[in-house]
Amino acid sequence: MTTQTETETILQAQAREARPAAAPRRRARRSWSDVAFGVWGVLVMLFLFLPIIVIVIYSFNSGRLLVSWDGFGFDAFSTILVKPAIQSAVRVSLITALIAAxxxxxxxxxxxxxxxxxxxxxxxxxxxxxxxVSVTPEIVDAVALLPWMVFLGQDLGISMFNDGIVRLSVGSSLFATAVVSYIVRARLVGQDMNLEEASADLYAKPLTTFRRITLALAMPAVLAGFLLAFTLSLDNTIVAAFVQVSGTTPWPVYVLSALRSGLRPEIAAVSTIMLVLTLIALALVALVLKRAGDSATQIARTMTGG
Structure with missing residues (x-):
C-alpha cells in the first residue's frame, strides 16, 4: 500500500500534467512615442559625441593641418616622438595629474x-x-589662485610655490578633492559600523581599526576617486593657464597656444591618446566597484557621489 506522502506526490504530478501549457507571451508593440524618444536619444548622443569622433578620425590625417585631409596615416603619432615641446607638455600634464590625484x-x-x-x-x-567648490566657475578659482600663489611664493618666501608643478598640482586638486569626498562618503554612508564597533570591543587601537576596517570598506571608492581625480586633472585648462610658470606648460595650455598658428594633426593624436587613457581609467573605476559587489546602479551612484 502506498503511503499518504506517496499519494500526494502522485496527485501533484497528475495535476501538473493536466495543467494546460501556457500560451507563448506576445511581445508588446512599442508605441510611437517610445520609438520617437529612442530616435531622439540616439540623435542627442550623436550630437554630443560626433565632435570627439571627428577628432579621433582626423588624428590619423597625414596632412600638415588638422582641417585639411590629405590621407590616412600615422604621421601625427610619430611626430609626437620627435617634438620636444609636445613631449614636455604631455609629461607636465601627466605628472601634475598624478600629484593632484x-x-x-x-x-x-x-x-x-x-x-x-x-x-x-x-x-x-x-x-x-x-x-x-564644485559649482564655482573655474575662472573664479583661477583668478583667486593666481595672487594667492604669488603671495605664498614671493611675499612669504615659500619657494615651492614658485614651482610650476606645485602650482598646477594644487590648483587641479581643488575640484578633485570635492569629487573624492562625495564618492567616499556615498560608499560608507549606507554601511553599518558593526565591524568597527566589534574591532573596538576587541581592544583594537583606533589606528588599527581605521586601517583594517574603515579604510578597507572604503577602498573601492578610494580607488575610484583616485582614477576620477586623475582624469579630471588632465584637462583643467583655465586654472592651468593662470597658475602656470614658464617652462612648465601643461598640455591644455599648449593646445590653446597652438590655435594661433593653426591646429596640426599631432594635436588630435595626443588628444586621442588622452581620450583612450580617460576611458581606460573610467573602465577601471567601474571594474573596481563591480568586483566590490556593487550593482550598475550603485556604481553610477558612487561615481557621481550620490
Missing part, C-alpha cells in the same frame, strides 16, 4: 570618512562648502 585622494578620503562616520550638523555645512 594623490593630494585629492588623501584629503577627500579623510573628509568622506569623517562625514560618514561622524554625522552631525557640521556635515551639512561641510557639504555646502564642497558644493561651493
Amino acid at each position: 594623490i593630494i585629492a585622494t588623501v584629503l577627500g578620503t579623510l573628509a568622506g570618512i569623517a562625514m560618514a562616520r561622524h554625522p552631525g550638523k557640521w556635515v551639512w555645512w561641510f557639504l555646502g562648502l564642497l558644493l561651493l
